[in-house]
Amino acid sequence: MSNYTHQTAPTQFVEAAGIRFAYRRFANRRFGATIDIPLLFFMHFTGTMDHWDPALTDGFAQDREVILFNNAGVSNSGGEVPASIEEMAQHAAAFIDALSVKKIDALGFSMGGLIAQQFTMDRPDLVRKLILVGTGPRSGEGMASLTPEAQKIFGARYDPADELWLQVFFTPSEPSQAAGRKYLERQRARKENRDPLPNEKVAPAQVAALQKWGAPAKDPYAYLKKITQPTLVVNGSNDVIVYTVNSFILQQNLPNAQLILYPDSNHGAQYQYPELFVEHVTQFLNG
Amino acid sequence: MSNYTHQTAPTQFVEAAGIRFAYRRFANRRFGATIDIPLLFFMHFTGTMDHWDPALTDGFAQDREVILFNNAGVSNSGGEVPASIEEMAQHAAAFIDALSVKKIDALGFSMGGLIAQQFTMDRPDLVRKLILVGTGPRSGEGMASLTPEAQKIFGARYDPADELWLQVFFTPSEPSQAAGRKYLERQRARKENRDPLPNEKVAPAQVAALQKWGAPAKDPYAYLKKITQPTLVVNGSNDVIVYTVNSFILQQNLPNAQLILYPDSNHGAQYQYPELFVEHVTQFLNG
Numbered sequence: 395m396s397n398y399t400h401q402t403a404p405t406q407f408v409e410a411a412g413i414r415f416a417y418r419r420f421a422n423r424r425f426g427a428t429i430d431i432p433l434l435f436f437m438h439f440t441g442t443m444d445h446w447d448p449a450l451t452d453g454f455a456q457d458r459e460v461i462l463f464n465n466a467g468v469s470n471s472g473g474e475v476p477a478s479i480e481e482m483a484q485h486a487a488a489f490i491d492a493l494s495v496k497k498i499d500a501l502g503f504s505m506g507g508l509i510a511q512q513f514t515m516d517r518p519d520l521v522r523k524l525i526l527v528g529t530g531p532r533s534g535e536g537m538a539s540l541t542p543e544a545q546k547i548f549g550a551r552y553d554p555a556d557e558l559w560l561q562v563f564f565t566p567s568e569p570s571q572a573a574g575r576k577y578l579e580r581q582r583a584r585k586e587n588r589d590p591l592p593n594e595k596v597a598p599a600q601v602a603a604l605q606k607w608g609a610p611a612k613d614p615y616a617y618l619k620k621i622t623q624p625t626l627v628v629n630g631s632n633d634v635i636v637y638t639v640n641s642f643i644l645q646q647n648l649p650n651a652q653l654i655l656y657p658d659s660n661h662g663a664q665y666q667y668p669e670l671f672v673e674h675v676t677q678f679l680n681g
Numbered sequence: 682m683s684n685y686t687h688q689t690a691p692t693q694f695v696e697a698a699g700i701r702f703a704y705r706r707f708a709n710r711r712f713g714a715t716i717d718i719p720l721l722f723f724m725h726f727t728g729t730m731d732h733w734d735p736a737l738t739d740g741f742a743q744d745r746e747v748i749l750f751n752n753a754g755v756s757n758s759g760g761e762v763p764a765s766i767e768e769m770a771q772h773a774a775a776f777i778d779a780l781s782v783k784k785i786d787a788l789g790f791s792m793g794g795l796i797a798q799q800f801t802m803d804r805p806d807l808v809r810k811l812i813l814v815g816t817g818p819r820s821g822e823g824m825a826s827l828t829p830e831a832q833k834i835f836g837a838r839y840d841p842a843d844e845l846w847l848q849v850f851f852t853p854s855e856p857s858q859a860a861g862r863k864y865l866e867r868q869r870a871r872k873e874n875r876d877p878l879p880n881e882k883v884a885p886a887q888v889a890a891l892q893k894w895g896a897p898a899k900d901p902y903a904y905l906k907k908i909t910q911p912t913l914v915v916n917g918s919n920d921v922i923v924y925t926v927n928s929f930i931l932q933q934n935l936p937n938a939q940l941i942l943y944p945d946s947n948h949g950a951q952y953q954y955p956e957l958f959v960e961h962v963t964q965f966l967n968g
Contacts, residue, residue, distance in 0.1 A: 653942040
């Protein structure tokens with residue numbers, strides 16, 4: 395396999411369940427990426443493969459293969475965005491089966507963390523370890539709709555438009571905003587073969603899926619007992635998009651979960667402390 | 682300095698504030714304990730220096746000097762146990778001043794975590810970084826008295842007596858109890874010059890101090906804003922002695938705190954996962 399990075403990995407396509415999925419896979423083979431279980435990334439609301447931080451993807455690719463993909467209906471992937479997390483998880487499973495990959499570690503961020511939970515319950519055979527970042531349980535606190543803070547942040551206009559993520563992922567503090575600007579630079583660094591931005595149908599369908607997942611339910615956390623894989627839950631101290639307490643709830647209800655919360659950080663704590671995050675996750679995956 | 686370990690470090694004595702304090706200090710000088718800020722350990726309810734886990738103390742002594750001590754009235758230290766955390770913190774400060782140490786990192790476990798908080802507020806000049814393990818804030822959840830679980834556990838008899846700690850520090854699960862038995866073996870391994878067990882005046886005075894700290898108060902977490910040192914908060918997922926939620930409350934209210942919670946673990950999570958704990962704390966101290 396060629397020695398691609400986040401910047402150079404070509405976008406490939408695979409057909410599964412009638413959908414043409416866009417994906418990229420890469421590993422730093424020259425420097426010892428010898429762990430043969432790939433790390434599959436599940437993306438957040440309205441994101442594409444380009445929204446992942448190269449400090450994370452290339453960081454993990456030192457040790458293992460990384461697989462990014464756009465789920466059905468997102469950007470250059472075919473099909474339609476379904477209005478449920480369950481269908482998103484089914485699409486992801488069809489995609490990974492089409493690659494003939496038999497075992498993965500799964501990293502889900504925000505909405506991607508919901509999909510990764512569902513994916514792990516549906517296909518426990520496929521998942522060795524699970525990493526849940528900036529996410530929450532079914533019927534979590536403030537998850538029945540976008541939080542007031544999220545509504546305000548996503549409702550505003552930004553110039554350039556990707557400065558939206560400074561508000562979504564980082565706190566108002568000067569150090570957090572400075573880390574945010576570095577994240578944006580890293581995220582913009584791939585110049586060629588970037589993904590098209592999602593079309594206007596993506597956000598409404600994803601919001602509908604989020605609201606179904608977050609709706610009040612009886613004994614809503616009971617399902618977490620079924621996720622027996624070793625799990626690492628990570629969040630910022632002050633997540634205003636998926637409130638931080640939801641990470642605590644996940645850890646308290648999952649049978650085998652470690653929790654790490656970082657200081658002075660919002661929804662994108664892993665982009666604020668990328669080296670520490672890669673170190674903590676690598677410890678967890680290799681331990 | 683001689684190259685002592687947890688097992689071989691002699692008990693020394695220093696006089697301060699009219700009290701003769703027993704202490705031990707050691708570092709693995711041969712193998713590069715080059716960090717010149719010592720790590721000071723604050724002990725839990727009814728514990729002596731011998732209750733620390735050599736996997737931790739010798740683990741940290743690879744990189745830095747470790748200082749253990751018995752506070753006033755405990756075991757071979759002179760004086761009386763005061764009935765307040767504030768006085769315990771003052772005694773600790775007198776002790777460290779008597780050693781002419783000007784800067785430390787502080788690790789407090791359980792009651793020791795309360796003392797370490799107070800010590801850091803009283804003497805911010807002395808403390809570079811703070812580690813709070815299995816502990817909580819003033820007026821924390823279930824901290825106005827011993828928890829019902831703690832009353833039951835501390836009220837029972839054990840044979841041998843130190844099997845008490847299997848119930849205090851570990852969960853009922855088989856893996857946690859197995860880790861507990863390994864901790865007991867490590868903790869018993871120092872054969873010579875062990876500390877005498879605390880006398881019958883220690884527990885009542887410490888309980889009185891714990892109850893004053895835990896009593897309900899108005900805006901009880903406001904004081905945490907004064908602790909601006911980088912802080913690492915660590916606990917088990919199911920601490921029945923100082924409920925786990927108190928670690929979350931600490932992290933949410935301290936200005937610069939990271940939280941780590943370990944799976945399937947009780948009050949002594951750091952003794953259940955000693956290698957991982959030493960690794961996480963070392964990252965935090967060196968980062």
